[in-house]
Amino acid sequence: MNREGVIFIISAPSGAGKTTLCKEIIDIFPTLRHSVSYTTRTPRPGEIHGKDYFFVSLEEFRRMVAADEFAEWAEVHGNCYGTAIRTLEESRASGIDIILDIDIQGARQLKERYQGGVYIFILPPSYEELRRRLNGRSSDSDEVISRRIGAAAGEIRESRWYDYIIVNDQFPRAVEELKSIVTAERCRASRVLEAVTEMFAIE
Amino acid sequence: MNREGVIFIISAPSGAGKTTLCKEIIDIFPTLRHSVSYTTRTPRPGEIHGKDYFFVSLEEFRRMVAADEFAEWAEVHGNCYGTAIRTLEESRASGIDIILDIDIQGARQLKERYQGGVYIFILPPSYEELRRRLNGRSSDSDEVISRRIGAAAGEIRESRWYDYIIVNDQFPRAVEELKSIVTAERCRASRVLEAVTEMFAIE
Numbered sequence: 001m002n003r004e005g006v007i008f009i010i011s012a013p014s015g016a017g018k019t020t021l022c023k024e025i026i027d028i029f030p031t032l033r034h035s036v037s038y039t040t041r042t043p044r045p046g047e048i049h050g051k052d053y054f055f056v057s058l059e060e061f062r063r064m065v066a067a068d069e070f071a072e073w074a075e076v077h078g079n080c081y082g083t084a085i086r087t088l089e090e091s092r093a094s095g096i097d098i099i100l101d102i103d104i105q106g107a108r109q110l111k112e113r114y115q116g117g118v119y120i121f122i123l124p125p126s127y128e129e130l131r132r133r134l135n136g137r138s139s140d141s142d143e144v145i146s147r148r149i150g151a152a153a154g155e156i157r158e159s160r161w162y163d164y165i166i167v168n169d170q171f172p173r174a175v176e177e178l179k180s181i182v183t184a185e186r187c188r189a190s191r192v193l194e195a196v197t198e199m200f201a202i203e
Numbered sequence: 204m205n206r207e208g209v210i211f212i213i214s215a216p217s218g219a220g221k222t223t224l225c226k227e228i229i230d231i232f233p234t235l236r237h238s239v240s241y242t243t244r245t246p247r248p249g250e251i252h253g254k255d256y257f258f259v260s261l262e263e264f265r266r267m268v269a270a271d272e273f274a275e276w277a278e279v280h281g282n283c284y285g286t287a288i289r290t291l292e293e294s295r296a297s298g299i300d301i302i303l304d305i306d307i308q309g310a311r312q313l314k315e316r317y318q319g320g321v322y323i324f325i326l327p328p329s330y331e332e333l334r335r336r337l338n339g340r341s342s343d344s345d346e347v348i349s350r351r352i353g354a355a356a357g358e359i360r361e362s363r364w365y366d367y368i369i370v371n372d373q374f375p376r377a378v379e380e381l382k383s384i385v386t387a388e389r390c391r392a393s394r395v396l397e398a399v400t401e402m403f404a405i406e
Contacts, residue, residue: 001370121392123399157405164390165399167204180386187367187380189324196326196368202360 001195005091006185007114008032008099011107012122013152015134017168021122022101025178032182035087035098038064041079054084072102072109088114097182104158111161118185120178121162125169127152204398208294209388210238210317211302214310215325216355218337220371224325225304228381235385238290238301241267244282257287275305275312291317300385307361314364321388323381324365328372330355 012018026032038054040061049055056064061080064070073082083100091098100117102110107119124130130152134145159165164181168174185191196202215221229235241257243264252258259267264283267273276285286303294301303320305313310322327333333355337348362368367384371377388394399405 123403126402153403153405156399156403159392159399160396162392164387165392165395166390167395167399177386177390180383181390183380183383184367184387187369187384189362189365189368192368192370193363196359196362196370199329200326200356200359202356 001192001199003095003186003191003195004093005095006097006182006191007035007088007091007117008097008120008182008185009107009110009117010099010101010120010122011104011158011162012168013124013130013155014148015130015137015152016122016124017133017171017174018101018122020171021166021168021174021178022099024175025182026099028175028179029097029182031095032097032099033091035083035091035100038070038073038082038084039079041081071114072106074103074106074109083110085114088117092116097186104155107162108158118164118181119162120164120166120181121159122174123156123159123165123167124152125167129169204395204402206298206389206394206398207296208298209300209385209394210291210294210320211235211300211323211385211388212310212313212320213302213304213323213325214307214361214365215371216327216333216358217351218333218340218355219325219327220336220374220377221304221325223374224369224371224377224381225302227378228385229302231378231382232300232385234298235300235302236294238286238294238303241273241276241285241287242282244284274317275309277306277309277312286313288317291320295319300389307358310365311361321367321384322365323367323369323384324362325377326359326362326368326370327355328370332372 010018010022026034036050036054038056038061040056040058043055047053065073069084070082071085071088073080110117111119124133127149131149134140134148166174166177213221213225229237239253239257241259241264243259243261246258268276272287273285274288274291276283313320314322330352334352337343337351369377369380
C-alpha cells in the first residue's frame with residue numbers, strides 16, 4: 001500500500017539515551033533513514049557527502065538560509081547545521097520515513113515552519129539516573145555534568161509540546177515504545193486514506 | 204508511572220477479522236480489558252453479569268437513557284445494548300485501558316458524546332478477500348454475504364474519521380500494528396505529562 005513518508009523528530013536532554021535509541025530503531029526498520037543535514041564544518045575522516053552530511057561552503061549555506069530552504073538551522077561552535085525543506089519533502093513523497101535527531105530549539109523551529117512531523121521526547125527515568133549516566137561518560141568534566149543536569153529541568157519542561165514522551169528506564173522497553181510509535185504512525189488514517197480510497201474505489 | 208486509561212474503539216466491516224484481533228490483543232496486554240456493556244437481552248448459559256455484560260431490565264435501561272448515562276447505545280433485533288459513560292470514566296481514572304468492539308454507528312455516537320478515545324478501523328485487504336472470508340463462514344447464506352459485501356463500501360467510506368486504519372492482510376502484521384497503536388497511545392504526551400511533571404518537579 002502506498003503511503004507518504006513520515007518525519008519523526010526526536011529530542012532529549014543530554015544523557016537520556018537518544019543517540020543509541022535512534023541507531024537501534026534505524027536498524028529495525030528497512031524503510032526508516034536518518035535525515036541527512038547540511039553543514040559548513042569540515043568532513044572528518046571517513047565521513048561521506050550525502051550520507052553523513054551534505055558538506056557545503058558558508059556562502060552556499062547563507063544562500064540557502066536567504067532562500068528560505070531550511071526547515072530548521074543553527075550555528076553551533078562556529079559551524080552551521082541545517083535540515084533542508086527539500087529533504088523532508090522528498091522523504092514524504094517517496095514513502096521513506098526519516099528520523100531527525102535534533103535539539104529542542106531545532107525541533108521548535110521545525111514545528112513552527114513545517115507541518116506534519118511526529119515529535120518524540122526521550123526522558124531519563126530521574127535526575128539521579130541522569131547524573132549517573134553522565135558520570136559514566138569519561139569525556140565529560142564535573143563542571144559540564146553539573147551544567148547539563150541544571151539544564152535538564154528546563155529542557156524537560158519543553159516535552160509538553162511534543163506528541164509522545166518515552167521514559168528511557170529500561171532500554172528494551174524504550175526501543176519497543178519507539179518502534180511502536182513508528183508502526184502506529186504509519187497506520188494513521190490521514191496517511192493511508194488515499195491508498196484506501198483507491199483500493200476500495202470509494203470517494 | 205501513573206497515567207490515565209486509554210479508550211480504544213474498534214470498528215470494521217463484517218468479515219475484516221475484528222473480533223479475532225480484539226481477542227488476541229487483550230491476551231497480549233494484562234492492563235487492557237474488554238469494555239463491559241449494558242444489555243436488556245437474557246443472559247446465555249455461562250454468561251456472567253459484570254463480566255460479559257451488565258444484564259439489566261428494559262425499565263432500568265430506559266432510565267439510564269433518560270438520565271443520559273450512556274456514551275452510546277442502540278437497539279439490535281429487539282434488544283438494547285449500551286456503553287455507560289461511567290464505565291469509560293472509571294477506566295480512565297484507574298489507568299486500565301479498555302477496548303470497545305462496536306459498530307460504526309456506535310463509534311460515531313461515542314465520538315460525538317465522548318472526547319479522548321482512540322478510533323481504529325480494521326479493513327479487509329480487498330473486496331475479493333472479504334467475499335472469500337464471508338463464504339468461509341458456514342453460518343451465512345449467499346444472500347447475507349451479498350448484502351454484507353454491498354454494505355462494505357459504505358462502511359469503508361466511514362474509515363476517514365477514524366484515527367488509525369489497519370489493513371488486515373496478514374494476521375500477525377495486523378496484530379503487530381494494533382499492539383503498536385496501544386503501546387504508542389500509552390506514550391502520548393497528553394497522557395503522561397502529569398506524571399512527568401511530578402517525576403521531575405517541573406511546572
